[in-house]
Amino acid sequence: MQVDYVRAYLPANENATRHNKDISATYTIGLNNCYNLGVSSPVIWNTNYKDEIIYPNPLATETKIEFSLATAEQISITIYNELGQLVKNLVTDNQINEGKFEVIWDGKNNSGDEVANGIYIYKITGEKGTLSTGKIIVKR
Template identity: 35%
Template sequence: NGWWTSDVVQICIGLYDQRGPKHVGMERGEEPDYKMYFTPASANSDNGAGVLAEHGDGNYYYETFNPDYVFEFRISLDDILIDDDARLTPLNGMRTPFEPMIHDNDGSGWEGLLVLSPINNDNAHQTCEVWSSTWIGDQATTMSTGSDIVLNEFALHQNYPNPFNPKTTIRFSIPEFQLVNLSVYNMLGQQVITLIDKELSAGYHVANWNAGNIASGIYIYKLTSKGKTLTQKMVLMK
C-alpha cells in the first residue's frame, strides 16, 4: 500500500504570486508547484526530491496522542527548490496556491479525505486547478479603536498559542447579554475544567487557561449559549 492509504497529512503549495489562471499540471521554473506528505518518521517531497526532514532533526517534530497526532515542520525556501525552480521572495499581499489534505485511516483501511477546496474531489494530486489559495502578510491593519464597537455574532476563535505549554488564551464573541458556558473536555468527552459559566454582555471576551497540572494531549473547548454550541481543538504539548 502507498503512503496515501495511511493516516497522513498531504500539502500542495505553489511558491509564486498566483494572479492569472491556475496551473493545470504541476509546473517548475518561474512558478513552481510542490507536493509534500508527513509521516511519523519524516516530511517527504512528493515531487521526487526525497526526504525533506526527519523526526527529531530540529526541522520536523511528530507526536501521537492516540488516535490523534500533531506535527511541526519547517524548511527554507532555498532547500525546497527542485532543479531550476525560481526562489519565492515573499511580499505582503501575494496570493499563493495552497491545498492541505488529511488522509484518514484508523486501522481498518483508508476511510476518507478531509480537504480545503470545495472542488478538490480527490484530484489535487493531479491538477492545481482544484487547489485553494492563501495569502502572505505580516502587517495588521486597525480599522477602529473605538470602545463602543460591539461584535454582533456568536463566534469561537482558535486559541493562542496553539500548541501551548501550559498557558493559552481563548477568544469569543456573543451578540447580546446572555448566559455563557465555556468548558474544556478531553478526547473521551470528559469535562476537564469550566472556564466561564455566567451571564456576559454582548461583545468580545477573553478566557485564559493555565493547564499546568494537565497531561499533554488534544483537548476540545466548547462554547455554549442559548441552545447554540461551538467547539475548537487545542493541543497541550509539554
C-alpha cells in the same frame, strides 16, 4: 459573585471601540473563599482592551480562547479530553454582555492539577445551544 471591571472615560477620550461604562473584564469570586481568587476563577477579557491588559502570570503554558457575542447571553465554557470527559469548567452560567472576549485557560483541570500532554476540546455554550468549539493542544 460576578465582578465586572468597568471603564471610565471622559467624552473626549471615547472612540469607536472604547466607551464610558464598557465592561473590560469579568471574573467570578467563589462563595467558599472570597479572599483567594486563584486560578480557579478565570477572567473574561473584553478584547477591545487587549493592549491595556497587564496580568502577571507565572505559568509557562496558557491558552487564550477568543469569542464574540452578538447579544448579551448566559454562557458556559468547558474543556474536555479526547474521550469526551469533562476536564475543566472555565465559566459556568455567567451572564456576559455583547462584544468580543477572551478567557485564559491555565492548562489545569478542576482539581487544580496540570493536564497531561494531548488534545483537548473547548466548548462555549449559550442559552440556545453551542456557540463555538475547537481543539487545544497541550504540549509541555
